[in-house]
Each structure stands twice: as C-alpha cells, then as structure tokens.
Amino acid sequence: MAKPPILHESDGSVSGVNNGAVNQSKFAGGGARGGGGHSAGESSSGQGGQPQRGGAGAVIPVYAAGSGAAAKNNNHRSTASVCIKVRSCGRRSMNQPKMANGSNCYCANVVINDPKLLHQKKAAIRLAGPSKFQVIADFDNTLTKFWVDGCRGQSSHALLQQENPEYNVKRDELFNYYHPIEYDPQIPVDEKTKLMEEWWGKTHGLLIEGGLTYDAIRNSVASAVIAFREGVVELFEFLEANIPVLIFSAGLADIIEEVLRQKLHRTFKNVKIVSNRMKFDQNGNLVSFTGKLIHSLNKNEHALDMAASLHDHLGEVDDHMIDSASVKKRTNVLLLGDHMGDLRMSDGLDYETRISVGFLNHNIENSLDSYRKGFDIVYLDDASMAGVVKLVSELFSPASD
Template identity: 70%
Template sequence: MNYRLGLHSIIGISYTSGRYLPPSKTRSSSVWFAKRSFRAKTGMEKAVESKFSEAMMVVVDDPQSLENKKAAIRDAGPGKLQVIVDFDATLTKYWVNGRRGQSSHNLLQQSNPEYDTKRHQLFEYYHPLEFSPTIPIEEKAKLMEEWWGKTHALLIEGGLTYDDIKKSVANATLEFRDGVVELFTYLEKRDVPVLIFSAGLGDIIEEVLRQKLHKSFKNVKIVSNRMIFDHDGHLVSFRGKTIHVLNKNEHAIDVAAPLHDQFGGIDSSTDDSDSVKKRTNVLLLGDHLGDLGMSDGLNYENRITVGFLNNDDGNSLEIYRKAFDFVYLNDAPMWGVVKLVAEIC
C-alpha cells in the first residue's frame, strides 16, 4: 500500500521522494518525505522555510478526501471554523533537549513532597487501568473519575498554592513546538477560536502559556479542570464537573474559560460557548487516538484531523494514518499546521 506525503500541497513546496521503512508490517510501504526545497511566496512562507526541519515527515492516507475537506472549509470561511487542540505532546514538544518533555500533570511539585509521592502512587495504580483492553468503557470511566477525584483531594490536602504552580512551571522540562505562536497569532487575526482541551489542570496550562509564550491571545480558551484559590493563594476546591481522559470533548465546552485575568483581562473579548458551538467546521490536533473524541458532542459538517506521532513504536503508523487526515512524524514542528490554516482560511 502506498503512502503519499501531502506536505507539498500544504505549504507549496517541491519535494523529493524517498523511502521510510519503519520496523513493522509497513516495511513494504513507501512514504514520500519532504526535503528542504522551498518556494516561498509570502512572509509566513519564508518563516516556514527558515524553521522547517528536514527530518519532519507527514503522511496522508487519502489526499483526495483531504482536498475536498479543505475546499469545503475554505468556501465556508473563517467565521465557521474552530480549532480544537490537545495540550500535552501536541502543542508541546515530546522531546526537550534529548529528554522526554514533562506533561502539565507530572511537572507539578507540591511544597510537601509526601503528596507528590502519593499522587505518583495513584498514577502507578490507575494508569495501567486507563489502557486496559479488558475493562468496559463504562467501568473505566468510573475508575478515571475515581482517580481524578483522589488526585484533586491530595492537592487540596497537601496545601497546594499558586506559588507552587509558578515554581513548578519555571523549573519544568517543557517547551512549545516551533510555530505555535505563529499559529495562534494567525487564527487570532481571523477571529478563529482555539479550544485547548486537557484532562489536566487548566491553571497549570495557563501558567505555562504565560511563562513560555509571554503573550496572550483573545481567541484561546482552555477546556480543563479549574482550581479555586483563597485570598492567600491556597487551593480550596475545584470548579464544576471533573474532566478526565474519557470525557475530554465538546460536551465539556460549558466549563471552557478564557485565559485568567492576570494573563490579560480578556473575558469580554472571547466567544461564548453558544457561538463556538455554531462553528461547524473543525480543525482537530492531537497526539493520541483518544484525542479524536474531542469533537464529540459537536454537530460538525467538516473536520480535518492532524495527528502527531511523536515516538513511533513500529506499529502505530498504520493505525494513525487511517485515523487522522494528516500524520506528522518525528516530533514535528507546527509549521505544517500553520500553512494548513493559511490555506483553509
């Protein structure tokens, strides 16, 4: 079965054919991959040219279907488009300076390390259950609710403060993919909402955006678990329904919140939930097959899905290329997605 690289159609570059041979049943398949041969036409394309990695590859399973989706979204205009994006290992890099980048979950360090140990023990118990193929989905959802509830209770009991969050983020091994700022900026100028979905902690994600991007975006909302702090900065409770890995979808949109006032005071400039729900064209970005469910609950007309296969185990490419419209390999930068939104907007 032939794979075809759709990169030349995304960013208007010429490409050179080559062969990619993962150590699996896809060994007999061919993959087209881009080399650094660009024909830049605009300032943004020049930025792509200067940043794009030679090692990045992208796989497209059905180019014609993809072109049809792109044309339909482009014809409807930016006013009908929304972007739904996972946070960990999608907006952020999988590898940072040769080390596995931290997630918004595991970067958190409480002042009392005993509670970090207790949270890790919960992870050791529940994480295998999350991926168990024998547990029915209804039972698994209850287990995830239980896990999140116990973890949140430990954060409160352990006296987590907002200063703990700030220090944890400052010391974290975490970086955004190259091109994320440009993607957010391009979408902001066209009033396209960006929903960052996460089963983690929205306040941590917000602090990561604040410290790592140093810029606010009026079109960005975070759909995640939100903390409530007292006047002394101590965590006292969580707001609303718990969002975990099995209910991280547009059913949770009502708890979406714009970036905190400290980040720019942008509440009044952000689309409300009803307005977002009326945007029936979706660009979805994720690094996990489960991220495809983030648009569940939305009655969309057209959806383009982008999957980041950051660390192929030799068996995932075949599955990912069937599940996503685009599959970016090798912990790729965000430049291809920047060019995609430029094309469909």
C-alpha cells in the first residue's frame, strides 16, 4: 500500500510516512471532548476534577486547505485528507477507524490552513530578527492543559476557594447567570460588553467582601487541578534572553503569578502578565483592584493602554525592555490562544507579521473549520507546546534556513 502524505509543519513539503516504531501514547485517550471557555468567577465546583470523556483511540479526520487565492478566500478545502506529523505516525490498529481517504495514518493533531503563507510569514520574521519579535499568549487552556491526569483542568479563576464558603456559592451563582450571556450570539456586542463589565465587577466585589487573603490564593493554587503544557518551560527559556512574553488574561494576575511560582518552580525575567491585579493590605487582606477592568471582551492589546501600567513582573528586568512603547515597536508577533476571541489580543498593535497558533482542546468536530480559518496553525486534542518550541527555534536558531 502506498504511504499517505505528510504535510510538514516547517515548510509545507510533502513526504512519505515512516511506518517504523512510534510512540502512540498521545492518542491513547483521544476523542472529542466537552468543556467551557474561561470566564470571570467560573464555577468553583464545576471546572476541575471531571473525568475525561471520549473513547480511546478516537480519530478526527484532518484536512489541509490548499494555498493560493482559494485558501486566502477561506473557502477551499482539499478533497484528500492528509496526516500532519508532529511526533508520531504509524499503522492503525484493528480497532482504530480509517481516515476519510482510507489511509492508515492516524496522527492527525495539527492543521495548517495555508502552508505557503505560513512559510512566507516565517521568512519575514526570521529576516527582521528577534529585536522586532514578541509573544502574546492567553493563559488558561493555552499555556495550561485542558486535561490534567484524566480530569478537566481548572482555570485560574475557577481554582480560587475563599475561606468563607458562602462567597464561593455566590460567585457560582453569578457564573450560572452570566456565563450563558457571554456565549449567546443573539445579544449585541455592546450590550454584552456592559454585562461582562457588570459580571467582573460583581465578582471582584465578592472577593473583597468575602475577605479574600493572599494565603487563600496560595492554598487554592497548591490544591488546584492545574498544570502547564509540556514544553512551556522550554519555550520561556528559549525566549528569555531578548524576547518578551505577554500573558493576557481576563482572570487575576496574582493567581497566575502564584501558579507560575508553584507549578514551574521558577520565574522568567521576560514574562509580563496583563490582567486584573489585586491590592492587599499589610495583613494580606484584599482591599481593592488596580488599573482598569479587563474582561473577556476587551482582553486584547488595548489592555496595555487601559491598565495603569504593565503590571509588575516576576523577575528582574530593565524597565525599558518590556514597557508599553517598546512592546508596540515589536511589530512581529507570535500569538497563542485557545479561543477564537484570542485572535483579538493583538488588535491594538500595528503588527507587520503575525503567526497565530490555536489550541483546539475540545469540541473538535464542530470548531475545527472556524479554527483553521482563523489561526495559521491549529493543534488538536490538548497537544503539548513542543510544536511551538520547534517553531520559534526555526525562526531564530542560527541553523534555520
């Protein structure tokens, strides 16, 4: 039988599959999965610890869209399904379904909509060099895993447990009311934006009224079901010398910082968090929030101007390195997100070249088409960060061509 083609992420070239020994563990628990987005006051009882769903070895057919004018119009899809190789590929077992074209290849966890355009973007960024480059990343379900040890991972908002349980219940009630509004397509954006501001404001008020302490944050993170994707540390280390990483989140900066401390056990001088920041008194009690409110519908590059300043970072770094002005001079962007709305994180930046990477963690069948049209690269099924590490190494390693 002829070997099915593989579309390599690096340059769009096509080659045969290596059917030798492979690591198939990535696909042992695959399948379409359910879950929600990330919102203010996410249900503290409903986001973590849920068992994994989906049959073992489930396969989603993946198609590579053609390049050229048809691909740019986003209305062309090739009729032949291809396997896009990142880690492993091999012959399917007897209980694994075939791909749409009947091939034996089942390692479909990356989709590149327009390989030619991606190759051109990589060449432009490489030519401009690292001084013109920055990374803008979402936090929940992008830097962190969607599934943790077979359970649904918690978001940075959902993991928070106040010492007064009554206020956890009140935040859950707000979530149950506002969360359907957030995703209701029938509500106009202007109206929805006001409601999101209302939701975030009420949630923050409950945190203050309920007597939240920094100790509660520390304890919540310690017991949380949250973990970073494999490869995140390697990515931060590669970029640490001279490339800023801006973590954009509609959540809480103080919690994100604590997650970084406890789960990565180190800090990075180039990482900045643009999010809602708390102010504590000398006894560690929450008394207020600083800067303008950042919620799910304004979490984009405008937040740099809305916030009182780029928030304090974890490590020591010269102020001129990642201030608002220098960020806007870095006009080549790698954007990482898990939600279509994350594509707007670079809206306030007059960028020249942007490579967007989307992590489609769940609801793959229904969302794949929109994700592949929106993002340059889409990683499926809660993939690791290995492909992104490979991408940035190709952009700036001396051996890159």
